[in-house]
Amino acid sequence: MPSTNDDTDDKPCVSIRCQDNASVDVTFCDRFRFDSDSVHYAIELCAPGLTARVNEVVAWVWDRDLAPFLEELASDYRGWEGERNWQTNDGDLAVSAVFQSGGHVGLTWTLRPWPKAAGGWSASVTTWLEAGEQMASLATEIRHFLAQERQ
Numbered sequence: 001m002p003s004t005n006d007d008t009d010d011k012p013c014v015s016i017r018c019q020d021n022a023s024v025d026v027t028f029c030d031r032f033r034f035d036s037d038s039v040h041y042a043i044e045l046c047a048p049g050l051t052a053r054v055n056e057v058v059a060w061v062w063d064r065d066l067a068p069f070l071e072e073l074a075s076d077y078r079g080w081e082g083e084r085n086w087q088t089n090d091g092d093l094a095v096s097a098v099f100q101s102g103g104h105v106g107l108t109w110t111l112r113p114w115p116k117a118a119g120g121w122s123a124s125v126t127t128w129l130e131a132g133e134q135m136a137s138l139a140t141e142i143r144h145f146l147a148q149e150r151q
Contacts, residue, residue: 026044026045028142030042045111045123050125057088059088072084073131106126106128111123
């Protein structure tokens, strides 16, 4: 389930825990801006035996960001066929979504920093959320996280 955490030092983050396995977690954190054209942030994936982090994922204001993708998934809470996909402009973060009978959405989060570099790596985890309220809540929290001004 998504949750917004405000640490004691007021650094916002969004954490998504898998409803089927609470040890699977995706965290958006350490957001900053260099200019008005982009938002930079870190993303961490955690699962039993796995911890992966990319320190600088970039969301460009002119690009289709993650929030509208999640909002579309939330609006289709009755389900869809096949897989839906989204990724950052540079491919550091990709998300694929599938709908499972019973009203659940599987989100596979894949980190692939430096996708064109030799010796690169990738890591993925899948979180399962309720298609309705949990997806809508996640979309809202991600939109808020990406839109906040640097403090």
